[in-house]
Amino acid sequence: MDANYRTVPDRDHRAIAGKSSGGYAAMVTPMLRPDVFGALATHTGDAHFETGYRAELPELPERFRALRNEYGGSYGNFLADFRGRVGGLKPSDLELIEVYAYAAAYSADEDGTVYLPFDEFGAIVPDVWRRWLAWDPVVMAVQPEYAEALGSMRALWIDAGDRDEYHLDAGAMAFRRAAAAAGVPDERIHFELFDGAHGGIEHRYPLAITWLSRMLAPTAAT
Structure with missing residues (x-):
């Protein structure tokens, strides 16, 4: 990008953005590589x-029934x-590939050995679940090395629909609190729970990009 476009090639003027699993990457990547990204x-x-994954547990017996029967x-x-x-032809495809992914x-x-976080009855396997939690952005944000990286961010846009089917509005609230605890000033955080669900939120993208562009724009002094 820096080689082919007219960018400001440093982390203080570079952001990463995403939605859903992409939003997860947008939270985690700057904590892992604060030298590359200064905003998200x-x-x-x-x-x-x-909240987000374990709230889905009532659905797991159906997923395992499909795995058993099919x-x-x-x-x-x-x-x-x-x-x-061709994937997606069977009703169970999305549910089974999602949890495996x-x-x-x-x-x-x-x-490459993959460990599922639940047993054949849908009960959580504690050791595996702890491995999942270690990659939770909210859990990562309280670890000293990640908290320091998060606290260095110049701008954070955090939003979610207030009727999100996967309870990711709670995740947005928790990550916003973690960012504040890491030392990100209020003026560098845009947080919003908007009227909406998980899908059909593409209208949110230009709002975030506009705000990030304003927050990361070089000043006259630079």
């Missing part, structure tokens, strides 16, 4: 896993079938 915008980003209870069987056809991101070993 997260729209209904995955955060506060105890694939003999084996994710290996599901993935072999999924990879050999989360586990691949949060609780996989370096050799």
